[in-house]
Amino acid sequence: MVQTRGPLRAGRYLRWVIPTFGLALLPWSAELDALAPPFRARLETVLAALRADGWDPVVTSTWRSDEVQGVLHQLPATTRATAGRSCHNGSIDGQPAARAADVWQGGLALGVVAGVPSALEAQVPFLRALGAEARRAGLRWGGDWHGRDSVWDTWQLGWDPAHVELGPCGG
Numbered sequence: 001m002v003q004t005r006g007p008l009r010a011g012r013y014l015r016w017v018i019p020t021f022g023l024a025l026l027p028w029s030a031e032l033d034a035l036a037p038p039f040r041a042r043l044e045t046v047l048a049a050l051r052a053d054g055w056d057p058v059v060t061s062t063w064r065s066d067e068v069q070g071v072l073h074q075l076p077a078t079t080r081a082t083a084g085r086s087c088h089n090g091s092i093d094g095q096p097a098a099r100a101a102d103v104w105q106g107g108l109a110l111g112v113v114a115g116v117p118s119a120l121e122a123q124v125p126f127l128r129a130l131g132a133e134a135r136r137a138g139l140r141w142g143g144d145w146h147g148r149d150s151v152w153d154t155w156q157l158g159w160d161p162a163h164v165e166l167g168p169c170g171g
């Protein structure tokens, strides 16, 4: 992977944030080139293993600016990490370099965002497979994070089962 140098090239990562966030144009990304190389290598191993098993893993979020992290932190049931403290934040030499990604089977369905039980249940087998592959690749998995109420409690999937990361983060 070619690492570019220079000021934070956030402009190419600008995208419309989901309307519930206030429909703002903020820098965040779902691209793998916004990942730190050590994490990206492990994630690609996970994605390949899932595809080999017939899944269609879609990375819906990689890097977020501190600004977006701050917005998310204000929302209920999203993230506990304040601006700059998430594995989705961070940069290397001005280049976005996240150490986390969110991965869903077939993409992030609106029904999942809305918490529709049937839509959640449809993701469960995939999320369990994601967790197994993440562990195998030496990544932390948000499905192992318990201790707060979650729409995933019915399936014992913690509170962020689409999230995988490679610490340390938020230094």
Ligand SMILES: [Zn+2]
Pocket (backbone or CB within 6 Å): 061, 088, 100, 101, 102, 162, 163, 164
């Ligand atoms: Zn995440």
